[in-house]
Every structure is written in structure tokens, then in C-alpha cells.
Amino acid sequence: MVSIYAATELLDAIKGIIATEDRLHELVEVKDFLQDRPELCGYNLIVRQEHIAQVIDWQNVLPPYLLPEAIAFSQNNLLALVYAKLGNYERAYQLLSDNGLLRNEIDIVNRLQNGIPTPPEVLNSDLSPFEEYRFCHNAAILHHYAATEASFDPNKARYFYREALNSAPNGEFYAFTAKQYVAFLQDMEEPEVAEHLLDDAIKEALSDDARMELRASLSQVWMKKLVAPYDPALLENLKNTLWESLQYYQKQGRRVEEALLLIDASHVANLSKSFSESLGYINKALDILGQEELPELQANAHFRRAGLLYAWAQKGNPQFYRGALESYQEALKVFNREDSPETFAEIHHHLGVIYSEIPDEVRKKSIWAAVSSSSFNEALNFYTKDQYPYEYAMICNNFGNAISKYPEAIHSDNLEKAAFYYNEALSIRSAERFPLERTLTLLNFLEAYWYMSLGENGSNIVRYKQMLAFAEEARTLTDDPTLIAEAENHLLKLQELGQALAHEK
Numbered sequence: 001m002v003s004i005y006a007a008t009e010l011l012d013a014i015k016g017i018i019a020t021e022d023r024l025h026e027l028v029e030v031k032d033f034l035q036d037r038p039e040l041c042g043y044n045l046i047v048r049q050e051h052i053a054q055v056i057d058w059q060n061v062l063p064p065y066l067l068p069e070a071i072a073f074s075q076n077n078l079l080a081l082v083y084a085k086l087g088n089y090e091r092a093y094q095l096l097s098d099n100g101l102l103r104n105e106i107d108i109v110n111r112l113q114n115g116i117p118t119p120p121e122v123l124n125s126d127l128s129p130f131e132e133y134r135f136c137h138n139a140a141i142l143h144h145y146a147a148t149e150a151s152f153d154p155n156k157a158r159y160f161y162r163e164a165l166n167s168a169p170n171g172e173f174y175a176f177t178a179k180q181y182v183a184f185l186q187d188m189e190e191p192e193v194a195e196h197l198l199d200d201a202i203k204e205a206l207s208d209d210a211r212m213e214l215r216a217s218l219s220q221v222w223m224k225k226l227v228a229p230y231d232p233a234l235l236e237n238l239k240n241t242l243w244e245s246l247q248y249y250q251k252q253g254r255r256v257e258e259a260l261l262l263i264d265a266s267h268v269a270n271l272s273k274s275f276s277e278s279l280g281y282i283n284k285a286l287d288i289l290g291q292e293e294l295p296e297l298q299a300n301a302h303f304r305r306a307g308l309l310y311a312w313a314q315k316g317n318p319q320f321y322r323g324a325l326e327s328y329q330e331a332l333k334v335f336n337r338e339d340s341p342e343t344f345a346e347i348h349h350h351l352g353v354i355y356s357e358i359p360d361e362v363r364k365k366s367i368w369a370a371v372s373s374s375s376f377n378e379a380l381n382f383y384t385k386d387q388y389p390y391e392y393a394m395i396c397n398n399f400g401n402a403i404s405k406y407p408e409a410i411h412s413d414n415l416e417k418a419a420f421y422y423n424e425a426l427s428i429r430s431a432e433r434f435p436l437e438r439t440l441t442l443l444n445f446l447e448a449y450w451y452m453s454l455g456e457n458g459s460n461i462v463r464y465k466q467m468l469a470f471a472e473e474a475r476t477l478t479d480d481p482t483l484i485a486e487a488e489n490h491l492l493k494l495q496e497l498g499q500a501l502a503h504e505k
Contacts, residue, residue, distance in 0.1 A: 002085050004078075005033035006047040014047060017075045018082075027086055040209045043085050047073055052081060056176050058209040059254065063112035064180050065141055066134045067105055077102060084109065108138075111146065118146040129169060136164035137177050144184050157184055171204035175214060178204075182217050191224045216245040216261070223264055230271050238268050259288040259297070263304055270308055278308060299334035302327040303343070310350050313357070321358045325351065337378075345382035349395050352376035356402035369406035376402065385428070393428035396421040397441045404448040418448045435477045442474040443483065446490050468494050 006014055014030050031038075038044050042057030051070035062085070071077055080095040080102065089110045096103035104122065111118045120142045125135035140160035143153060161181040168174035178201035185194035198218045205211045219241040222234060242265045249258040266281035282305045289298040306327035313320040328347050335343040355372030376399040383391040400421035403414050422445040429438040449467050471494060475487035 001027060001029060001043065002082050003029045003031055003039070003041075003044045004047055004082070005031050005036065005038040005044065007049075008032050008034060010047055010049070014078070017078055020075070021079060024079075024082070028082060040207060045078075045081060045085075047078065049073070052078060054081075056172060056210075058176075058207070058213045059252070060213075060257075063109055063141070063145070064176070065109050065112055066137055067109075068102075068134070069130045071102060080106065087113075108142075112141070116146070117148045117151070118142050119151075129167070133164055133167040133169055133173065136160045136167060137173075137180075140164055140177070140184075141180060144180070144187075154184075154188060170206065172206040172210055175201045175205040175210045179214060179217055182221065186221065186224065191221050194221045195225075212245065212248045215241055216248075216257075219245060219261075219264065223267070226268075226271065235268060235272055239265075239272070242268065255288050255292055256294065256297070259285040259292070259301070262288070263301055266304065266308065270311075275312060279305075282308060296334055299331045303331040303335065303347070306331060306347075306350070310354065313354075318357060318359050321354045325354050325358065328354070341382050345379045348375040349379035349383075349398070352379060352395075352402055353398050356405050365407040369402075372402050372406070373399075385424070389428045390434075393425040393434075393437065393441075397425040397429075397437075397444060400425065400441075400448065401444055404444075404451065415448055415451055419445070422448065431473070431477055436480075439474050439477045439480075439483055439487075442470045442477075443486055443490070446470050446474075450493075464494070464497060468498075 004014055004018075011030055011032060015025075018025050018028050018030065033046060038046055038055055040055050040058040042054070042059065042062035044055050046053045046055060050073055052073050053070060054067050057064065071081070076095045077099065080092040080099075083089070083092040083095070084106045089106065092106050093103060096106065101124075108118060108122060110116075120139045123135055123138055123142070125131040137160075140157055140163075143157035143160060147153070147157075161177065161184060164177045165174060165181070168177060178197050182194045182198055185191070185197070195218065198214055198221065202211055202214045202218075205214060219238060222238050222241070225234065226238075242261055246258060246261050246265065249255075249261065262281045262285035266278045266285070269275075269278035269281060282301060286298060286301045286305065289301055306324045309320040309324035309327065313324060328351055332344065332347055334340070335347060337344045352372045352375035355368045355375060358368060360368060376395060379395050380392065380399075382388075383395055385392045400418040403418040403421065406414055422441055425441045426438065426445075428434070429441055431438055446467055449463065449470075467490070471487050471490040475484055475491070478484060
């Protein structure tokens, strides 16, 4: 729905213009701006006696391209702008057959909206102060969003964003450009610069809408700064800002933005050990995205929910594995092997673990083992040793753990298969580069070794010596008291085994 705000004396004329197009009145509201405050949304227009103006789009409904400050008020211009906002660009072009300049402006918006590369050379300026600002802002937008892979030049985008900030006519336009620049800085992995810019822009913003949108952007920057060990002050600031933004979006009825913030709030609550709160947020996000019929975003939320439950299950709560399994399976409906190979592989890595750990009847365990092995192999098909060594080692380590727990392991060669994958992990996880990861694999390998037969073909002494070397190395690689204690426990058991093997001689 497009809303047109105008003075009382213009309302009838504008309604008459809208009535010239069949059924257009069903998609357009005409309001008195002396009675209704225009919402700062890209679907809205303001009409005065001689010109049409577009409000700043703080609701992010259209590409962040700025149209001229004052467009001549005429029937064709007004109808073209309305049709462009409704997405009917073909009709807009027809109406602007005699106005090439405005037609070009609308065509740029169309190209941005549809991801069509657009060179900045299509822009023009009459050198007035606002037009110079608008030119720099729009040039930055085209360099940022409408460049091809070959023509993308981050230095030019950065230059025009800075020039637009320097020439902004007031704090509101400064804030609007700053918001887009922050998105660019996020893409460039520069969260510190983005944070400082947002601090300045929030002070400059004139409207509450601008300040709230910038606060929401600030929360996204802070999300990128979240690294272990987590800063309690940062977590608290994030909680407060996300809650403030959630209330703002709920008040405006912006359901999709609300759902995306709920996903972030779920992550922050999880880091703060508020597990039930975290699950509540992600479930609410899933409900909203389902109602809005956005399968891709819903799949992403399922992926995040599955990761949440998977992490809880691995911390000694196996009852959460089944919920993680269901959400991962939902996510796979969108993240398939062809379109999203990396996410597909990551999901199958986690499914391999879940299938090996999920509580169930003993008679069903062999079925779970088969699908677990299949999922691990799917993950390894993408995360190869040459291209993704770190991920390859992690998957091999977990595959070894899973195989050692498969129900037929004690009575087959599965434990030998587990040893193969542990050795693959150790070939990547060197003591110099990955001491903690190597320690974990060594301890996992030792656990599996205890289930292997030490009495066949004289291999007992060889295997015993290897186990002893693993335990001694693991004890020296880490300062973690829990891991050191585990290694020392293996050494005590190995001392007893060594004495028994000596008696066998």
C-alpha cells in the first residue's frame, strides 16, 4: 500500500489523479498531512503545491537510493512514482516517456531492486548542495550494491560514502547515509569503524525512527564483536538494545525485522546461559517467519535453533538431540547440496553426531549408525583434507567418536575404522598449531583403544606403547585441569595394563 500525504486543498485533486487509473485507489491511500504524520517509509510520498517529495525510508522497504529532493508535481510524475513503488515499472516508464531524467532515476531503483549491475556513470547532478550530497550517496550505493564482481572497487565506495557524510544537508540525511555505510563496513569486516560511525550518527539523527534504526544497526555490529570469552558488559548492552529494537518493530508491525532480531536475541540469551529464554525467542521467530511465508528465512531460523539444541545436547542433555534433528531436517529442505553445499555439509556433520548419540531403543541403534555414517561421509565430501583441513580434522575426530559408539563396534572392525579417522585428525591437528584440538583427539583415541582387543597377533605390546605415548603427550599439551586429570587417569590404567602384559610374558 502506497500512502500520499498532502495539504487539505490538494486531496481532491490527488484522488482524482489516482481515479484515472483502473482500481489504483485500492492500493493507494491519500491522507491529510496536517492530521496524519507521514511515516518514514519508502512507500510514502508527500505532495505540496508545486512538487513531490519522498520521505527517508527508515523502514528499508526499497533500495536506499535517493530521488531528487523536489520532483515537479504533475499527473504523470505522481502516477509514475506510485507505480514504481508498487513494483509496476513498465507502467511507470510509459508515464515518463516525456521525462527522461525521472525515468532514469526510477530505472536505477528498478535495477537495484532486481540486482542488475549499474555503472555510476548513469548518475547526474546539477551541482546544487543537496544534489551534490545525493550524487555522492547514490554513487556509494551503486559502487556498493550494483557493481559486478570484476568492477567492485571498495575504495571508491568508501570515498563516496565519506563525501556524502561530509556534504549531508542535515543530521537526518547524515544518519541515513551512515546506516548504509555501516552495512558496507560490516561487509568489509570493520566493526570498530562501524561502531564509532554509529555513535556519531545517533547523536546527529533528528527523528526517533532514525535513532532506533541506528540502534538496531549498532546491535548488529555488536553481534559481530561477540567472541569468547564473552564480555559481560557487551552482552548486557546487546540485551538492552535488542529488546528496545524489538519493541520498536512490534509497534510498527514490522514482523520480519522482529523475527530476525528474535534470532539474535536467542543467541545472546544462550551465551548468557538463559536457555529457556533463548529457545522461546527462536521458536517465536519461527512462528513469525512461517506466518509470513518466508521459507528461506525460516530455514535459517531452523538452522540456528538446531545449533542451539545441538550445543545443549552436547553439554550432557541428550534429550535435546531429537529437537535438533527435526530442525536440521527442516533446514535441509532449503539448504541442499546444489545451492548451499557448505551449509548442507555442516548440517550433515552435526547430523552424523546426533544419529550416533540420540537416545533410542537398542534394536534401532544399528539403523541410526548407518544414517550417521552416511551423514559424516556427506560432510567429508565437501570438507576435504586439501581445501578445508581444519574442518576435515574436526569431522574426522567426531566420526571416530561416533564409530566407536556404533552398536556393532565391539564385534567388528569398526574400532579399527575409528582409529583411521582419529589418525586422519591427528595428521592435521599438530601440537604446534592446534594443541587443544590435538589433546581432545588423543584422549578420544585412547577411549576407543580401551575397547580394542590387545591379544591378537602379538599387537598388544605395540598398541600398549602407542596408548602410553598418547596419554603422556596429552598431559603435556594443555593447562586445562580437567583434561590433565583425564590423561593422568589413562596413565594409571595403563600402568596396571603394563603390569598385566609383563606377567603374560
